[in-house]
Amino acid sequence: MKPRKERTLLDSRQNRQRLRTIFYISLLLLLVVDVFVPKHGHFPWEDAYAFYAAYGFIGCVGLIFVAKGLRWLVRRKEDYYD
Known part of the structure; x- marks a missing residue:
């Protein structure tokens, strides 16, 4: 007997x-809130437009490159566990 596949929330095109x-809508609401909330930075460059977005993007890209570099450092031979 085949197990019955249960429908999930994302199976329906309408739900997606x-x-x-x-x-x-939530992204738009967050953008509106971010524009109107005053920010008080400790350093002058923190008051630049979209500083935190750029800082976060550069940080994520930097983490990706660091992870790629660490992969070469900690790599094991293919038959390490054999």
């Missing part, structure tokens, strides 16, 4: 569209 709409 609703979730996508909710996601975009």
